[in-house]
Amino acid sequence: MSQVLDHPVHADVSAARPGGSGSERAARRRAVLEWIAVHSLGVAAALFFTLPFVFVVLTSLMSDQQALTRDLVPDTWEWGNYRQVLDTPGFLTWWRNTLLYAGLGTVLTVVSSVPVAYALAKFRFRGRNLALMLVISMMMLPPQVVVIPMYLFWAKQLDLSGSLWPLIVPMAFGDAFSIFLLRQFLTTIPNEYLDAARVDGCGELRTLLRVVLPMAKPGIAAVALFQFFYAWNDYFGPQIYASENPAAWTLSYGLESFKGAHHTDWNLTMAATVLVMAPVILVFFFAQKAFVEGVTLTGVKG
Amino acid sequence: MATHTLRAKRRRSALRTVAFLSPWLIGFGVFFAYPLVSTVYFSFMKYDGFGTPVFRGPGNWAYVFQDYPLFWPALRNTLWLVLVMVTCRVVFGLGVGLLITKIKTGTGVFRTLFYLPYLAPPVAATLAFVFLLNPGTGPVNSLLDGFGLPTPGWFTDPAWSKPALTALALWGVGDLMVIFMAALLDVPREQYEAAELDGASAWQRFRYVTLPNISPIVMFAVVTGVIQTMQYYTQPLVAGKVASGIIGGSGQQFEPGYPDKSTLTLPQLVYNLGFQRFDYGAACVVALVLFALSMAFTALLMRRRGGLIGAAD
Numbered sequence A: 001m002s003q004v005l006d007h008p009v010h011a012d013v014s015a016a017r018p019g020g021s022g023s024e025r026a027a028r029r030r031a032v033l034e035w036i037a038v039h040s041l042g043v044a045a046a047l048f049f050t051l052p053f054v055f056v057v058l059t060s061l062m063s064d065q066q067a068l069t070r071d072l073v074p075d076t077w078e079w080g081n082y083r084q085v086l087d088t089p090g091f092l093t094w095w096r097n098t099l100l101y102a103g104l105g106t107v108l109t110v111v112s113s114v115p116v117a118y119a120l121a122k123f124r125f126r127g128r129n130l131a132l133m134l135v136i137s138m139m140m141l142p143p144q145v146v147v148i149p150m151y152l153f154w155a156k157q158l159d160l161s162g163s164l165w166p167l168i169v170p171m172a173f174g175d176a177f178s179i180f181l182l183r184q185f186l187t188t189i190p191n192e193y194l195d196a197a198r199v200d201g202c203g204e205l206r207t208l209l210r211v212v213l214p215m216a217k218p219g220i221a222a223v224a225l226f227q228f229f230y231a232w233n234d235y236f237g238p239q240i241y242a243s244e245n246p247a248a249w250t251l252s253y254g255l256e257s258f259k260g261a262h263h264t265d266w267n268l269t270m271a272a273t274v275l276v277m278a279p280v281i282l283v284f285f286f287a288q289k290a291f292v293e294g295v296t297l298t299g300v301k302g
Numbered sequence B: 001m002a003t004h005t006l007r008a009k010r011r012r013s014a015l016r017t018v019a020f021l022s023p024w025l026i027g028f029g030v031f032f033a034y035p036l037v038s039t040v041y042f043s044f045m046k047y048d049g050f051g052t053p054v055f056r057g058p059g060n061w062a063y064v065f066q067d068y069p070l071f072w073p074a075l076r077n078t079l080w081l082v083l084v085m086v087t088c089r090v091v092f093g094l095g096v097g098l099l100i101t102k103i104k105t106g107t108g109v110f111r112t113l114f115y116l117p118y119l120a121p122p123v124a125a126t127l128a129f130v131f132l133l134n135p136g137t138g139p140v141n142s143l144l145d146g147f148g149l150p151t152p153g154w155f156t157d158p159a160w161s162k163p164a165l166t167a168l169a170l171w172g173v174g175d176l177m178v179i180f181m182a183a184l185l186d187v188p189r190e191q192y193e194a195a196e197l198d199g200a201s202a203w204q205r206f207r208y209v210t211l212p213n214i215s216p217i218v219m220f221a222v223v224t225g226v227i228q229t230m231q232y233y234t235q236p237l238v239a240g241k242v243a244s245g246i247i248g249g250s251g252q253q254f255e256p257g258y259p260d261k262s263t264l265t266l267p268q269l270v271y272n273l274g275f276q277r278f279d280y281g282a283a284c285v286v287a288l289v290l291f292a293l294s295m296a297f298t299a300l301l302m303r304r305r306g307g308l309i310g311a312a313d
Helices: A011-015 A021-060 A080-087 A091-122 A128-140 A143-157 A166-172 A177-184 A191-199 A204-215 A217-233 A236-240 A251-261 A266-284 A288-298 B002-042 B059-067 B073-101 B106-121 B122-132 B139-146 B161-171 B174-185 B188-197 B202-230 B234-243 B265-275 B280-302
Strands: none
Touching: A011 B073, A011 B280, A021 B106, A021 B122, A021 B161, A080 A091, A080 A177, A080 A266, A091 A128, A091 A166, A091 A177, A091 A204, A091 A217, A091 A251, A091 B002, A091 B073, A128 A177, A128 A217, A128 A288, A128 B002, A128 B139, A128 B280, A143 A166, A143 A236, A143 B002, A143 B059, A143 B265, A143 B280, A166 B002, A166 B174, A177 A191, A204 A217, A204 B234, A217 A266, A217 A288, A217 B073, A217 B202, A236 A251, A236 B161, A236 B265, A251 A266, A251 B139, A266 B106, B002 B280, B059 B280, B073 B106, B073 B265, B106 B174, B122 B161, B122 B234, B161 B234, B174 B202, B188 B202, B202 B280
16 A cells, blocks of 8 residues: 555666666665655654654653753653542543543434434435535534524523533534534445345335444444544533533543643643543554544545 | 325335434534524624623624724634644645655554644643743753754744644644545556656656645645634633643633734634623624634535535535
């Protein structure tokens, strides 16, 4: 796969030129030089992408005093910093809230979005294009556009501010991005499979559950991951609905206030930062393929 | 008889479609259509969340455009971010995508390393960058100082805060890298071989073979980049808050857009007006400006039939 764009420095091309083995050697030298150039650039880029992580982890292990200096490597490795962050009142509550928001939200999103995406991908009905365009518009809408009426709705009419429910409940009604991504995926499933199931007497629901779902697993996995990360990373939602009640804070929201409360302790702040980043990165390593497929899917034609 | 069953069948199929779409139909009504209409309504009202809204006519609009001191700086910042940050991200993403397609040894490791920062939660990534770029003792300025280079104030200097945010955005370029990588691998190989036989240089192959083939994806990256810029909220807000050194958390006031309004974006104004000044009317005006800008660019995405994201195929 990485070969596709390589310079075609093939033996047959250079052999066709006059000069035979001499130009072949030149071509080989060019290929080696190019390998070195490309991989040096690759290492430089890798440093740019990884050094921030490295500095953050190193600082998270420094003593309070050393974190205030220009040192890059800890003199003494203070693993207790992590203990101290975990013992901070609230930190474990934020973890639990984040898991609730991300976990329950993801389940609700997938369950409610799959039938919608299936209808948009496989049913023929009037207004289908309009519906799809509306889905895309919702997907592109900044959440701030509708936040004032939504806040008034949740806080004044349902009295649910100070909790994460205003963020979780809407996920039971389809998420535009998930619908769009799933629809892109489902259109790639050939209609013959669906027709065969229908001929066998399956209704649409059975066709969806028995035939389409097993084939759509990669798409569903991608959607679930995106949604999980979205909730994990969300700052604006918890800021609007949960900020008044620290017992409802999530990690992303709590982390910023943690920095506020420990404003000179870069070591503790960086340890907390690592604890917020780590789960996402772990999940990614377990589900890398599904994730990368999902990112690609959003950028290709339907 | 036949038409009767046909009609029954049609009705059943329509009912089925509605049933499958029902979660979204409800969601569309309750979480999109209703609040959008309501936002338009409130944009003409004076309302602070208590009592009843009072009609204010175009007053909120006049206030936002003429007297609200944060609106024009935020719009100017957005323009800067669209021109500089989006461009840098697309060019850098394409560069990294090209690089990864050329790397032959350890491709998987490089790809994972390049991609990982994109996944870092925005609040965590922003905190990390405020630390890395802190003017006094941050590792970046320590290194710059070591090489005898100037050490900017980054997130504490109005001239450098947006470049610092751009650096953060470039660190998280993994999404674009993956999209460009897929597009680059789709370019027909024969075209490169033909160009090679015609004696095209590396630059010419890129300019006349690669670019025309991937231009729809470049366009897609630019337009979605602009739309994302309209939503750019968490990073500039957290960077401003943390760099200003003022304790965050519930209801704390801080100078919005620290330093000197240079990190203000439009979504932050909705928060500032609605949830710090309790002027819901003016907040809805900014929300509608944001809506108009986002939808204009979304329309660009969907314009062509079978267009960039295949909305109408």
